[in-house]
Amino acid sequence: MPLKEYDVVVVGAGSSGQNVALKAAAAGKSVVMTEGRDYGGTCPLRGCDPKLVLHAAAEAVYRVDLLRGKGFTAAPAFSWPDLMAWKRSFTEPLPPKSRKKMEESGIVVHDAYASFEDAHTLCFGGDVRVKGKTIVLATGMKPAPLDIPGAELMLTSDAFLDMDDLPAEMIIVGGGYIGSETAHICQALGCTVTLIVAGPVALDKFDEDLAALLLASDRRRGMNFHLESKAVAVRQAGKRFEVDVEDQSGKRVTLTTDRIIHCAGRVPNLEELQLEKAGIDYDEKKGITVNAHLQTTLDHVYAIGDCADSGLPLTPVATYDAARLSEALFEGKSGKVDYYPIPTVAFCLPGIASVGMTAAEAKKSDRAIRVNFSDASDWFHPRHLNEPVFAYKVLIDEAEDVIVGAHLVGPGATELINLFYLAIRQRIPVAELSQLIFAYPTAASTLKSMIH
Numbered sequence: 001m002p003l004k005e006y007d008v009v010v011v012g013a014g015s016s017g018q019n020v021a022l023k024a025a026a027a028g029k030s031v032v033m034t035e036g037r038d039y040g041g042t043c044p045l046r047g048c049d050p051k052l053v054l055h056a057a058a059e060a061v062y063r064v065d066l067l068r069g070k071g072f073t074a075a076p077a078f079s080w081p082d083l084m085a086w087k088r089s090f091t092e093p094l095p096p097k098s099r100k101k102m103e104e105s106g107i108v109v110h111d112a113y114a115s116f117e118d119a120h121t122l123c124f125g126g127d128v129r130v131k132g133k134t135i136v137l138a139t140g141m142k143p144a145p146l147d148i149p150g151a152e153l154m155l156t157s158d159a160f161l162d163m164d165d166l167p168a169e170m171i172i173v174g175g176g177y178i179g180s181e182t183a184h185i186c187q188a189l190g191c192t193v194t195l196i197v198a199g200p201v202a203l204d205k206f207d208e209d210l211a212a213l214l215l216a217s218d219r220r221r222g223m224n225f226h227l228e229s230k231a232v233a234v235r236q237a238g239k240r241f242e243v244d245v246e247d248q249s250g251k252r253v254t255l256t257t258d259r260i261i262h263c264a265g266r267v268p269n270l271e272e273l274q275l276e277k278a279g280i281d282y283d284e285k286k287g288i289t290v291n292a293h294l295q296t297t298l299d300h301v302y303a304i305g306d307c308a309d310s311g312l313p314l315t316p317v318a319t320y321d322a323a324r325l326s327e328a329l330f331e332g333k334s335g336k337v338d339y340y341p342i343p344t345v346a347f348c349l350p351g352i353a354s355v356g357m358t359a360a361e362a363k364k365s366d367r368a369i370r371v372n373f374s375d376a377s378d379w380f381h382p383r384h385l386n387e388p389v390f391a392y393k394v395l396i397d398e399a400e401d402v403i404v405g406a407h408l409v410g411p412g413a414t415e416l417i418n419l420f421y422l423a424i425r426q427r428i429p430v431a432e433l434s435q436l437i438f439a440y441p442t443a444a445s446t447l448k449s450m451i452h
Contacts, residue, residue: 004032004128005030005131006032007024007031008020012137012140012307013033013098015305017305017322018039024329025106027329032108032132033107035110036112036113038095042140042141042306046161047161048315049091051185053086054083055184058185064076067385080165110128115277116273116280119278119300120133133300135302136301137304139268140305141266143266150236151234153234154262157263160182160263167258167259170191170257170261171260172195174262175195175198175204177203181346181347182261192224194224206407206409213375213391241259242254243260266313268285268307270287280301287303288308293328305318305321311337312339314344316342320337324336341425342355350409352413353408354407354408355405355406356403357395361405367397370396370398371394372395372450373392373394374392374450376446381443381445387411391408393405393407400427402424403433403451406421411443412442416446433451
């Protein structure tokens, strides 16, 4: 196979990979890009964006249900096929549009997985060999493999977002972001949902008190949970499926359902890369080892986004990585990443959000941290929606008069968290925030009460 040389080789055509490729082309570099799946990446095709389309429909039904007897007398009619057709109107045009944008920018594009032959040479799909002065790895993540009998009978979270029908009953394995969001969408739209969760609560990456409030609300609404448990086997049972569930004591029960969704984590998508041949350090669970400038163990090879072991596996972090790396490579800037603090949300019903220091970290800190924690479900903001869940935990450094952490659950939490992020990032004094005039009645206007 002939060897072609390029200034920049980009592996992965998600948002971060595309951003670097476009910046490189604009800087006059010769650029080649390859992608083993559809151009566009996880977030717009198999993650955040299509999920939010489904969430919007689920939230509409959820809101109407909360207001039954307060104006609404019946649930609205709903069609899952119509919703999926609406979702596909967002996802299907994207791959050809993304690919065309790269080509029109002068980027050579390929449709294949990449693997290293040596530190500078990669093979695309077995029939194309390229050599890069600079190599950028942006391969993202994939569903973690589950080593249990019958695992192949489960749908992945990717496949869930492309289901043609919504079954009457569903089991979801995993209670993190993806599992919880999937469960809330399906339950609101009429499916009976059971979650198998490894920890004592779902969403254990969020504040434990707020996650417990959401769990109690979920149970009241009819969601079922097997906590501190794991799926140990899956079997076909006629047209349905059986799942053996084992708790921490070793006790087993067998559940029967129409469909099983595997949402028990994701891992860096590294298998095809053969990083060992290039001498690049990595961890199968954490990702490719990088420094504060996103360099791997090779000076000319960089890793950004979910496949790297820096930051959180979130689309805004990947986009941030791409921007900092592009500044370093093509504008002569430092390119050093500074993530703190990273806001993160789960689009549940209602939403839950977090940014900055946690309550557990505050207990270990020698700083004078005041923790404002309250169930605020009696405030007007949740009450006018008849929403039973609204709570906050805000951490304030009293000596410095700044917010250092914020944790929210309830309507508007996924938007309000961005104001707290801004306040923490810019170190806006609490005294100054107290003097601001927010539009009322909005979720943002509750911030002033939370900091007092």
